[in-house]
Amino acid sequence: MSIALARIRPVYDLIDVQDALERSRGRSPELDAFYERMLETGPERFVTTPSSLDVLDPLRDECPNFDEVLDDLARTLRLAHAGNRGCNLMPILLLGGPGVGKTHFARRLARAMGTEFELIGMNALSAGFVITGSSASWRGAKCGKVAERLVRGQFANPVVVLDEVEKASGSSQSDPLAALYQLLEPETAQAFRDEYIDVEIDASQICWVLTANSTEGIPAPLLNRMAVYEVPAPTREQAAGIARRILAALVVELNLSDFDDGLGDAVLDKLAPVAPRELRKTLLDCLGYAVADGRRHLTAADVRLRPGPGPGKGRIGF
Structure with a gap:
Protein backbone atom coordinates (compact mmCIF):
# COMPACT_ATOMS: atom_id res chain seq x y z
CA MET A 1 0.00 0.00 0.00
CA SER A 2 1.39 3.39 -1.03
CA ILE A 3 1.34 6.31 1.38
CA ALA A 4 1.86 10.05 0.94
CA LEU A 5 5.18 11.42 2.18
CA ALA A 6 4.81 14.83 3.80
CA ARG A 7 7.18 17.69 4.43
CA ILE A 8 6.45 21.03 6.09
CA ARG A 9 6.31 24.42 4.40
CA PRO A 10 5.31 27.80 5.86
CA VAL A 11 2.60 29.55 3.87
CA TYR A 12 2.78 32.95 5.58
CA ASP A 13 4.92 34.96 8.01
CA LEU A 14 3.71 35.31 11.59
CA ILE A 15 5.30 38.76 11.94
CA ASP A 16 3.38 40.00 8.89
CA VAL A 17 0.14 38.66 10.37
CA GLN A 18 0.83 40.28 13.75
CA ASP A 19 1.56 43.61 12.07
CA ALA A 20 -1.63 43.38 10.01
CA LEU A 21 -3.65 42.61 13.14
CA GLU A 22 -2.24 45.65 14.91
CA ARG A 23 -3.06 47.89 11.95
CA SER A 24 -6.64 46.68 11.65
CA ARG A 25 -7.54 45.98 15.27
CA GLY A 26 -11.04 47.19 16.13
CA ARG A 27 -12.15 47.97 12.57
CA SER A 28 -13.57 44.53 11.79
CA PRO A 29 -14.20 41.82 14.40
CA GLU A 30 -14.33 39.21 11.63
CA LEU A 31 -10.96 40.23 10.21
CA ASP A 32 -9.40 40.36 13.68
CA ALA A 33 -10.69 36.84 14.33
CA PHE A 34 -9.18 35.66 11.04
CA TYR A 35 -5.77 37.10 11.92
CA GLU A 36 -5.96 35.55 15.38
CA ARG A 37 -6.75 32.19 13.82
CA MET A 38 -3.69 32.54 11.58
CA LEU A 39 -1.54 33.24 14.62
CA GLU A 40 -3.07 30.38 16.59
CA THR A 41 -2.73 27.72 13.90
CA GLY A 42 0.69 28.88 12.79
CA PRO A 43 2.09 29.13 9.26
CA GLU A 44 3.27 25.57 8.63
CA ARG A 45 1.33 23.25 6.33
CA PHE A 46 1.99 19.81 4.90
CA VAL A 47 3.20 19.30 1.34
CA THR A 48 2.52 15.74 0.25
CA THR A 49 4.17 13.52 -2.34
CA PRO A 50 2.90 9.99 -3.04
CA SER A 51 5.56 7.46 -2.09
CA SER A 52 4.91 5.28 -5.13
CA LEU A 53 3.41 5.43 -8.61
CA ASP A 54 0.98 2.77 -7.40
CA VAL A 55 -1.31 5.56 -6.18
CA LEU A 56 -2.17 6.27 -9.81
CA ASP A 57 -3.47 2.74 -10.43
CA PRO A 58 -6.97 3.41 -9.00
CA LEU A 59 -7.22 6.50 -11.21
CA ARG A 60 -6.32 4.43 -14.26
CA ASP A 61 -9.07 1.98 -13.32
CA GLU A 62 -11.73 4.57 -12.50
CA CYS A 63 -10.81 7.13 -15.17
CA PRO A 64 -9.44 5.12 -18.12
CA ASN A 65 -10.12 7.97 -20.57
CA PHE A 66 -7.56 10.13 -18.72
CA ASP A 67 -4.57 8.02 -19.73
CA GLU A 68 -2.67 10.92 -21.34
CA VAL A 69 -2.99 13.03 -18.17
CA LEU A 70 -1.98 10.12 -15.98
CA ASP A 71 1.08 9.33 -18.10
CA ASP A 72 2.33 12.91 -17.62
CA LEU A 73 1.54 12.80 -13.89
CA ALA A 74 3.54 9.58 -13.60
CA ARG A 75 6.58 11.26 -15.20
CA THR A 76 6.26 14.23 -12.83
CA LEU A 77 6.08 11.86 -9.87
CA ARG A 78 9.16 9.96 -11.05
CA LEU A 79 11.09 13.24 -11.24
CA ALA A 80 9.99 14.12 -7.70
CA HIS A 81 11.26 10.77 -6.43
CA ALA A 82 14.52 11.02 -8.38
CA GLY A 83 15.30 14.44 -6.95
CA ASN A 84 13.87 13.70 -3.50
CA ARG A 85 11.70 16.81 -3.79
CA GLY A 86 8.03 17.66 -3.65
CA CYS A 87 5.70 16.86 -6.52
CA ASN A 88 5.06 20.22 -8.19
CA LEU A 89 2.32 19.62 -10.73
CA MET A 90 1.97 21.99 -13.65
CA PRO A 91 -1.52 23.57 -13.82
CA ILE A 92 -3.83 21.29 -15.79
CA LEU A 93 -6.69 22.26 -18.12
CA LEU A 94 -9.09 19.39 -18.82
CA LEU A 95 -11.19 19.90 -21.94
CA GLY A 96 -14.19 17.71 -22.64
CA GLY A 97 -17.95 17.55 -22.84
CA PRO A 98 -20.22 17.44 -19.78
CA GLY A 99 -20.14 14.16 -17.93
CA VAL A 100 -16.79 12.75 -19.10
CA GLY A 101 -15.55 12.77 -15.49
CA LYS A 102 -13.32 15.86 -15.25
CA THR A 103 -14.31 16.89 -11.71
CA HIS A 104 -14.43 13.26 -10.54
CA PHE A 105 -10.87 12.83 -11.81
CA ALA A 106 -9.72 15.89 -9.85
CA ARG A 107 -11.30 14.57 -6.64
CA ARG A 108 -9.55 11.23 -7.09
CA LEU A 109 -6.28 13.02 -7.83
CA ALA A 110 -6.52 14.82 -4.47
CA ARG A 111 -7.06 11.46 -2.78
CA ALA A 112 -4.05 9.98 -4.59
CA MET A 113 -1.90 12.95 -3.58
CA GLY A 114 -3.02 12.59 0.04
CA THR A 115 -4.19 16.20 0.18
CA GLU A 116 -7.34 18.35 0.33
CA PHE A 117 -9.77 19.31 -2.42
CA GLU A 118 -11.45 22.64 -3.19
CA LEU A 119 -14.03 23.16 -5.96
CA ILE A 120 -14.74 26.67 -7.27
CA GLY A 121 -17.54 26.87 -9.84
CA MET A 122 -16.69 29.54 -12.42
CA ASN A 123 -19.93 29.42 -14.44
CA ALA A 124 -21.66 31.94 -12.16
CA LEU A 125 -18.55 33.88 -11.18
CA SER A 126 -18.92 37.51 -12.22
CA ALA A 127 -15.99 38.82 -10.18
CA GLY A 128 -12.64 37.62 -8.96
CA PHE A 129 -13.51 38.17 -5.30
CA VAL A 130 -14.28 34.49 -4.77
CA ILE A 131 -10.65 33.72 -5.61
CA THR A 132 -8.83 36.81 -4.33
CA GLY A 133 -11.09 38.07 -1.53
CA SER A 134 -12.48 41.59 -1.29
CA SER A 135 -11.10 44.64 0.45
CA ALA A 136 -11.78 44.65 4.20
CA SER A 137 -13.06 48.21 3.83
CA TRP A 138 -16.04 46.96 1.82
CA ARG A 139 -19.30 46.00 3.45
CA GLY A 140 -19.67 42.22 3.64
CA ALA A 141 -16.03 41.67 2.69
CA LYS A 142 -14.50 38.26 3.20
CA CYS A 143 -11.50 36.12 2.44
CA GLY A 144 -11.09 34.47 -0.96
CA LYS A 145 -11.18 30.72 -1.48
CA VAL A 146 -7.43 30.38 -2.05
CA ALA A 147 -6.29 32.05 1.16
CA GLU A 148 -9.14 30.47 3.13
CA ARG A 149 -8.11 26.96 2.03
CA LEU A 150 -4.44 27.57 2.86
CA VAL A 151 -5.20 29.16 6.24
CA ARG A 152 -7.98 26.85 7.43
CA GLY A 153 -6.65 23.68 5.82
CA GLN A 154 -3.75 21.44 6.77
CA PHE A 155 -1.97 21.36 3.42
CA ALA A 156 0.05 23.77 1.29
CA ASN A 157 -0.66 21.70 -1.84
CA PRO A 158 -4.43 21.20 -2.03
CA VAL A 159 -6.01 20.32 -5.36
CA VAL A 160 -8.04 23.39 -6.35
CA VAL A 161 -10.48 22.94 -9.23
CA LEU A 162 -11.81 25.88 -11.23
CA ASP A 163 -14.84 24.30 -12.88
CA GLU A 164 -16.17 25.53 -16.24
CA VAL A 165 -13.55 28.25 -16.39
CA GLU A 166 -14.52 29.33 -19.92
CA LYS A 167 -17.89 30.51 -18.55
CA ALA A 168 -16.44 33.05 -16.11
CA SER A 169 -17.67 36.53 -16.89
CA GLY A 170 -16.54 39.92 -15.74
CA SER A 171 -16.58 43.63 -16.40
CA SER A 172 -14.08 46.39 -17.07
CA GLN A 173 -13.74 46.78 -13.29
CA SER A 174 -13.39 43.12 -12.38
CA ASP A 175 -11.93 40.23 -14.38
CA PRO A 176 -12.54 36.90 -12.58
CA LEU A 177 -9.55 35.36 -14.36
CA ALA A 178 -7.09 38.16 -13.59
CA ALA A 179 -5.73 36.57 -10.41
CA LEU A 180 -4.78 33.42 -12.31
CA TYR A 181 -1.96 35.19 -14.13
CA GLN A 182 -0.19 35.36 -10.76
CA LEU A 183 -1.49 32.16 -9.20
CA LEU A 184 -0.59 29.83 -12.06
CA GLU A 185 3.07 30.93 -12.02
CA PRO A 186 4.96 29.36 -9.05
CA GLU A 187 7.37 32.30 -8.74
CA THR A 188 4.68 34.97 -8.41
CA ALA A 189 2.27 32.68 -6.53
CA GLN A 190 4.73 32.61 -3.62
CA ALA A 191 3.69 36.18 -2.81
CA PHE A 192 -0.05 35.99 -3.43
CA ARG A 193 -1.88 38.70 -1.53
CA ASP A 194 -5.55 38.16 -0.71
CA GLU A 195 -7.31 41.54 -0.70
CA TYR A 196 -9.19 40.81 2.52
CA ILE A 197 -6.33 39.81 4.81
CA ASP A 198 -3.63 41.85 2.97
CA VAL A 199 -0.86 39.43 3.98
CA GLU A 200 1.37 37.57 1.55
CA ILE A 201 0.40 33.90 1.19
CA ASP A 202 2.56 31.23 -0.46
CA ALA A 203 0.16 29.64 -2.96
CA SER A 204 2.92 28.18 -5.13
CA GLN A 205 2.30 24.57 -4.07
CA ILE A 206 -1.37 24.46 -5.06
CA CYS A 207 -2.27 21.77 -7.61
CA TRP A 208 -4.46 23.60 -10.09
CA VAL A 209 -7.00 21.74 -12.22
CA LEU A 210 -9.17 23.81 -14.55
CA THR A 211 -12.07 22.30 -16.49
CA ALA A 212 -13.78 23.58 -19.61
CA ASN A 213 -15.87 22.37 -22.52
CA SER A 214 -13.60 24.26 -24.93
CA THR A 215 -10.80 26.85 -24.95
CA GLU A 216 -13.12 29.51 -26.34
CA GLY A 217 -13.15 32.46 -23.96
CA ILE A 218 -9.91 31.48 -22.20
CA PRO A 219 -7.13 34.04 -22.90
CA ALA A 220 -4.05 32.69 -24.68
CA PRO A 221 -1.64 33.87 -21.93
CA LEU A 222 -3.53 31.66 -19.46
CA LEU A 223 -3.50 28.70 -21.83
CA ASN A 224 0.27 29.07 -22.08
CA ARG A 225 0.54 28.61 -18.31
CA MET A 226 -1.18 25.21 -18.36
CA ALA A 227 -0.86 21.69 -19.71
CA VAL A 228 -3.96 21.31 -21.88
CA TYR A 229 -5.61 17.91 -22.37
CA GLU A 230 -8.54 16.88 -24.55
CA VAL A 231 -10.45 14.29 -22.52
CA PRO A 232 -12.52 11.98 -24.71
CA ALA A 233 -15.66 10.19 -23.63
CA PRO A 234 -14.82 6.63 -22.53
CA THR A 235 -14.82 3.99 -25.23
Whole structure:
Protein backbone atom coordinates (compact mmCIF):
# COMPACT_ATOMS: atom_id res chain seq x y z
CA MET A 1 0.00 0.00 0.00
CA SER A 2 1.39 3.39 -1.03
CA ILE A 3 1.34 6.31 1.38
CA ALA A 4 1.86 10.05 0.94
CA LEU A 5 5.18 11.42 2.18
CA ALA A 6 4.81 14.83 3.80
CA ARG A 7 7.18 17.69 4.43
CA ILE A 8 6.45 21.03 6.09
CA ARG A 9 6.31 24.42 4.40
CA PRO A 10 5.31 27.80 5.86
CA VAL A 11 2.60 29.55 3.87
CA TYR A 12 2.78 32.95 5.58
CA ASP A 13 4.92 34.96 8.01
CA LEU A 14 3.71 35.31 11.59
CA ILE A 15 5.30 38.76 11.94
CA ASP A 16 3.38 40.00 8.89
CA VAL A 17 0.14 38.66 10.37
CA GLN A 18 0.83 40.28 13.75
CA ASP A 19 1.56 43.61 12.07
CA ALA A 20 -1.63 43.38 10.01
CA LEU A 21 -3.65 42.61 13.14
CA GLU A 22 -2.24 45.65 14.91
CA ARG A 23 -3.06 47.89 11.95
CA SER A 24 -6.64 46.68 11.65
CA ARG A 25 -7.54 45.98 15.27
CA GLY A 26 -11.04 47.19 16.13
CA ARG A 27 -12.15 47.97 12.57
CA SER A 28 -13.57 44.53 11.79
CA PRO A 29 -14.20 41.82 14.40
CA GLU A 30 -14.33 39.21 11.63
CA LEU A 31 -10.96 40.23 10.21
CA ASP A 32 -9.40 40.36 13.68
CA ALA A 33 -10.69 36.84 14.33
CA PHE A 34 -9.18 35.66 11.04
CA TYR A 35 -5.77 37.10 11.92
CA GLU A 36 -5.96 35.55 15.38
CA ARG A 37 -6.75 32.19 13.82
CA MET A 38 -3.69 32.54 11.58
CA LEU A 39 -1.54 33.24 14.62
CA GLU A 40 -3.07 30.38 16.59
CA THR A 41 -2.73 27.72 13.90
CA GLY A 42 0.69 28.88 12.79
CA PRO A 43 2.09 29.13 9.26
CA GLU A 44 3.27 25.57 8.63
CA ARG A 45 1.33 23.25 6.33
CA PHE A 46 1.99 19.81 4.90
CA VAL A 47 3.20 19.30 1.34
CA THR A 48 2.52 15.74 0.25
CA THR A 49 4.17 13.52 -2.34
CA PRO A 50 2.90 9.99 -3.04
CA SER A 51 5.56 7.46 -2.09
CA SER A 52 4.91 5.28 -5.13
CA LEU A 53 3.41 5.43 -8.61
CA ASP A 54 0.98 2.77 -7.40
CA VAL A 55 -1.31 5.56 -6.18
CA LEU A 56 -2.17 6.27 -9.81
CA ASP A 57 -3.47 2.74 -10.43
CA PRO A 58 -6.97 3.41 -9.00
CA LEU A 59 -7.22 6.50 -11.21
CA ARG A 60 -6.32 4.43 -14.26
CA ASP A 61 -9.07 1.98 -13.32
CA GLU A 62 -11.73 4.57 -12.50
CA CYS A 63 -10.81 7.13 -15.17
CA PRO A 64 -9.44 5.12 -18.12
CA ASN A 65 -10.12 7.97 -20.57
CA PHE A 66 -7.56 10.13 -18.72
CA ASP A 67 -4.57 8.02 -19.73
CA GLU A 68 -2.67 10.92 -21.34
CA VAL A 69 -2.99 13.03 -18.17
CA LEU A 70 -1.98 10.12 -15.98
CA ASP A 71 1.08 9.33 -18.10
CA ASP A 72 2.33 12.91 -17.62
CA LEU A 73 1.54 12.80 -13.89
CA ALA A 74 3.54 9.58 -13.60
CA ARG A 75 6.58 11.26 -15.20
CA THR A 76 6.26 14.23 -12.83
CA LEU A 77 6.08 11.86 -9.87
CA ARG A 78 9.16 9.96 -11.05
CA LEU A 79 11.09 13.24 -11.24
CA ALA A 80 9.99 14.12 -7.70
CA HIS A 81 11.26 10.77 -6.43
CA ALA A 82 14.52 11.02 -8.38
CA GLY A 83 15.30 14.44 -6.95
CA ASN A 84 13.87 13.70 -3.50
CA ARG A 85 11.70 16.81 -3.79
CA GLY A 86 8.03 17.66 -3.65
CA CYS A 87 5.70 16.86 -6.52
CA ASN A 88 5.06 20.22 -8.19
CA LEU A 89 2.32 19.62 -10.73
CA MET A 90 1.97 21.99 -13.65
CA PRO A 91 -1.52 23.57 -13.82
CA ILE A 92 -3.83 21.29 -15.79
CA LEU A 93 -6.69 22.26 -18.12
CA LEU A 94 -9.09 19.39 -18.82
CA LEU A 95 -11.19 19.90 -21.94
CA GLY A 96 -14.19 17.71 -22.64
CA GLY A 97 -17.95 17.55 -22.84
CA PRO A 98 -20.22 17.44 -19.78
CA GLY A 99 -20.14 14.16 -17.93
CA VAL A 100 -16.79 12.75 -19.10
CA GLY A 101 -15.55 12.77 -15.49
CA LYS A 102 -13.32 15.86 -15.25
CA THR A 103 -14.31 16.89 -11.71
CA HIS A 104 -14.43 13.26 -10.54
CA PHE A 105 -10.87 12.83 -11.81
CA ALA A 106 -9.72 15.89 -9.85
CA ARG A 107 -11.30 14.57 -6.64
CA ARG A 108 -9.55 11.23 -7.09
CA LEU A 109 -6.28 13.02 -7.83
CA ALA A 110 -6.52 14.82 -4.47
CA ARG A 111 -7.06 11.46 -2.78
CA ALA A 112 -4.05 9.98 -4.59
CA MET A 113 -1.90 12.95 -3.58
CA GLY A 114 -3.02 12.59 0.04
CA THR A 115 -4.19 16.20 0.18
CA GLU A 116 -7.34 18.35 0.33
CA PHE A 117 -9.77 19.31 -2.42
CA GLU A 118 -11.45 22.64 -3.19
CA LEU A 119 -14.03 23.16 -5.96
CA ILE A 120 -14.74 26.67 -7.27
CA GLY A 121 -17.54 26.87 -9.84
CA MET A 122 -16.69 29.54 -12.42
CA ASN A 123 -19.93 29.42 -14.44
CA ALA A 124 -21.66 31.94 -12.16
CA LEU A 125 -18.55 33.88 -11.18
CA SER A 126 -18.92 37.51 -12.22
CA ALA A 127 -15.99 38.82 -10.18
CA GLY A 128 -12.64 37.62 -8.96
CA PHE A 129 -13.51 38.17 -5.30
CA VAL A 130 -14.28 34.49 -4.77
CA ILE A 131 -10.65 33.72 -5.61
CA THR A 132 -8.83 36.81 -4.33
CA GLY A 133 -11.09 38.07 -1.53
CA SER A 134 -12.48 41.59 -1.29
CA SER A 135 -11.10 44.64 0.45
CA ALA A 136 -11.78 44.65 4.20
CA SER A 137 -13.06 48.21 3.83
CA TRP A 138 -16.04 46.96 1.82
CA ARG A 139 -19.30 46.00 3.45
CA GLY A 140 -19.67 42.22 3.64
CA ALA A 141 -16.03 41.67 2.69
CA LYS A 142 -14.50 38.26 3.20
CA CYS A 143 -11.50 36.12 2.44
CA GLY A 144 -11.09 34.47 -0.96
CA LYS A 145 -11.18 30.72 -1.48
CA VAL A 146 -7.43 30.38 -2.05
CA ALA A 147 -6.29 32.05 1.16
CA GLU A 148 -9.14 30.47 3.13
CA ARG A 149 -8.11 26.96 2.03
CA LEU A 150 -4.44 27.57 2.86
CA VAL A 151 -5.20 29.16 6.24
CA ARG A 152 -7.98 26.85 7.43
CA GLY A 153 -6.65 23.68 5.82
CA GLN A 154 -3.75 21.44 6.77
CA PHE A 155 -1.97 21.36 3.42
CA ALA A 156 0.05 23.77 1.29
CA ASN A 157 -0.66 21.70 -1.84
CA PRO A 158 -4.43 21.20 -2.03
CA VAL A 159 -6.01 20.32 -5.36
CA VAL A 160 -8.04 23.39 -6.35
CA VAL A 161 -10.48 22.94 -9.23
CA LEU A 162 -11.81 25.88 -11.23
CA ASP A 163 -14.84 24.30 -12.88
CA GLU A 164 -16.17 25.53 -16.24
CA VAL A 165 -13.55 28.25 -16.39
CA GLU A 166 -14.52 29.33 -19.92
CA LYS A 167 -17.89 30.51 -18.55
CA ALA A 168 -16.44 33.05 -16.11
CA SER A 169 -17.67 36.53 -16.89
CA GLY A 170 -16.54 39.92 -15.74
CA SER A 171 -16.58 43.63 -16.40
CA SER A 172 -14.08 46.39 -17.07
CA GLN A 173 -13.74 46.78 -13.29
CA SER A 174 -13.39 43.12 -12.38
CA ASP A 175 -11.93 40.23 -14.38
CA PRO A 176 -12.54 36.90 -12.58
CA LEU A 177 -9.55 35.36 -14.36
CA ALA A 178 -7.09 38.16 -13.59
CA ALA A 179 -5.73 36.57 -10.41
CA LEU A 180 -4.78 33.42 -12.31
CA TYR A 181 -1.96 35.19 -14.13
CA GLN A 182 -0.19 35.36 -10.76
CA LEU A 183 -1.49 32.16 -9.20
CA LEU A 184 -0.59 29.83 -12.06
CA GLU A 185 3.07 30.93 -12.02
CA PRO A 186 4.96 29.36 -9.05
CA GLU A 187 7.37 32.30 -8.74
CA THR A 188 4.68 34.97 -8.41
CA ALA A 189 2.27 32.68 -6.53
CA GLN A 190 4.73 32.61 -3.62
CA ALA A 191 3.69 36.18 -2.81
CA PHE A 192 -0.05 35.99 -3.43
CA ARG A 193 -1.88 38.70 -1.53
CA ASP A 194 -5.55 38.16 -0.71
CA GLU A 195 -7.31 41.54 -0.70
CA TYR A 196 -9.19 40.81 2.52
CA ILE A 197 -6.33 39.81 4.81
CA ASP A 198 -3.63 41.85 2.97
CA VAL A 199 -0.86 39.43 3.98
CA GLU A 200 1.37 37.57 1.55
CA ILE A 201 0.40 33.90 1.19
CA ASP A 202 2.56 31.23 -0.46
CA ALA A 203 0.16 29.64 -2.96
CA SER A 204 2.92 28.18 -5.13
CA GLN A 205 2.30 24.57 -4.07
CA ILE A 206 -1.37 24.46 -5.06
CA CYS A 207 -2.27 21.77 -7.61
CA TRP A 208 -4.46 23.60 -10.09
CA VAL A 209 -7.00 21.74 -12.22
CA LEU A 210 -9.17 23.81 -14.55
CA THR A 211 -12.07 22.30 -16.49
CA ALA A 212 -13.78 23.58 -19.61
CA ASN A 213 -15.87 22.37 -22.52
CA SER A 214 -13.60 24.26 -24.93
CA THR A 215 -10.80 26.85 -24.95
CA GLU A 216 -13.12 29.51 -26.34
CA GLY A 217 -13.15 32.46 -23.96
CA ILE A 218 -9.91 31.48 -22.20
CA PRO A 219 -7.13 34.04 -22.90
CA ALA A 220 -4.05 32.69 -24.68
CA PRO A 221 -1.64 33.87 -21.93
CA LEU A 222 -3.53 31.66 -19.46
CA LEU A 223 -3.50 28.70 -21.83
CA ASN A 224 0.27 29.07 -22.08
CA ARG A 225 0.54 28.61 -18.31
CA MET A 226 -1.18 25.21 -18.36
CA ALA A 227 -0.86 21.69 -19.71
CA VAL A 228 -3.96 21.31 -21.88
CA TYR A 229 -5.61 17.91 -22.37
CA GLU A 230 -8.54 16.88 -24.55
CA VAL A 231 -10.45 14.29 -22.52
CA PRO A 232 -12.52 11.98 -24.71
CA ALA A 233 -15.66 10.19 -23.63
CA PRO A 234 -14.82 6.63 -22.53
CA THR A 235 -14.82 3.99 -25.23
CA ARG A 236 -17.49 1.31 -24.97
CA GLU A 237 -14.98 -1.09 -23.44
CA GLN A 238 -13.75 1.51 -20.94
CA ALA A 239 -17.31 2.50 -20.02
CA ALA A 240 -18.26 -1.14 -19.46
CA GLY A 241 -15.32 -1.50 -17.08
CA ILE A 242 -16.37 1.65 -15.21
CA ALA A 243 -19.95 0.37 -14.89
CA ARG A 244 -18.78 -3.02 -13.59
CA ARG A 245 -16.55 -1.41 -10.96
CA ILE A 246 -19.34 0.91 -9.80
CA LEU A 247 -21.82 -1.96 -9.56
CA ALA A 248 -19.37 -4.14 -7.62
CA ALA A 249 -18.73 -1.26 -5.19
CA LEU A 250 -22.47 -0.69 -4.72
CA VAL A 251 -23.07 -4.37 -3.99
CA VAL A 252 -20.44 -4.22 -1.23
CA GLU A 253 -21.67 -0.85 0.06
CA LEU A 254 -25.27 -2.07 0.30
CA ASN A 255 -24.24 -5.44 1.77
CA LEU A 256 -25.91 -7.38 -1.04
CA SER A 257 -23.56 -10.29 -0.61
CA ASP A 258 -25.63 -12.73 -2.68
CA PHE A 259 -26.17 -10.33 -5.60
CA ASP A 260 -24.58 -11.17 -8.94
CA ASP A 261 -22.53 -8.08 -9.87
CA GLY A 262 -22.09 -9.12 -13.50
CA LEU A 263 -23.36 -6.95 -16.36
CA GLY A 264 -24.52 -8.64 -19.56
CA ASP A 265 -24.42 -7.14 -23.05
CA ALA A 266 -28.13 -6.29 -23.00
CA VAL A 267 -27.71 -4.26 -19.79
CA LEU A 268 -24.62 -2.49 -21.14
CA ASP A 269 -26.52 -1.62 -24.33
CA LYS A 270 -29.24 0.05 -22.26
CA LEU A 271 -26.59 1.90 -20.19
CA ALA A 272 -24.86 3.25 -23.30
CA PRO A 273 -26.48 6.75 -23.22
CA VAL A 274 -25.55 7.32 -19.57
CA ALA A 275 -22.69 9.74 -18.86
CA PRO A 276 -19.99 8.44 -16.48
CA ARG A 277 -20.96 10.91 -13.76
CA GLU A 278 -24.56 9.60 -13.81
CA LEU A 279 -23.69 5.91 -13.73
CA ARG A 280 -23.72 5.48 -9.96
CA LYS A 281 -27.23 6.90 -9.59
CA THR A 282 -28.49 4.91 -12.57
CA LEU A 283 -27.04 1.63 -11.27
CA LEU A 284 -28.40 2.34 -7.79
CA ASP A 285 -31.86 2.66 -9.35
CA CYS A 286 -31.28 -0.58 -11.27
CA LEU A 287 -30.44 -2.42 -8.07
CA GLY A 288 -33.59 -1.08 -6.46
CA TYR A 289 -35.76 -2.35 -9.31
CA ALA A 290 -34.07 -5.78 -9.30
CA VAL A 291 -34.37 -6.26 -5.53
CA ALA A 292 -38.00 -5.08 -5.58
CA ASP A 293 -38.66 -7.72 -8.24
CA GLY A 294 -37.08 -10.41 -6.07
CA ARG A 295 -34.06 -10.92 -8.29
CA ARG A 296 -30.36 -11.06 -7.44
CA HIS A 297 -29.10 -9.96 -10.86
CA LEU A 298 -29.71 -7.07 -13.24
CA THR A 299 -31.63 -7.30 -16.48
CA ALA A 300 -32.11 -4.76 -19.27
CA ALA A 301 -35.59 -4.07 -17.88
CA ASP A 302 -34.00 -2.63 -14.72
CA VAL A 303 -32.31 0.12 -16.72
CA ARG A 304 -34.99 2.82 -16.76
CA LEU A 305 -33.38 6.00 -18.02
CA ARG A 306 -34.70 9.39 -17.05
CA PRO A 307 -35.47 11.98 -19.76
CA GLY A 308 -32.44 13.90 -21.03
CA PRO A 309 -31.77 17.57 -20.28
CA GLY A 310 -33.30 18.81 -23.52
CA PRO A 311 -32.31 19.91 -27.05
CA GLY A 312 -28.70 20.91 -27.46
CA LYS A 313 -27.73 19.49 -24.09
CA GLY A 314 -27.62 15.78 -24.74
CA ARG A 315 -25.64 13.42 -22.61
CA ILE A 316 -22.21 12.16 -23.52
CA GLY A 317 -22.69 8.42 -23.79
CA PHE A 318 -20.29 5.52 -24.18
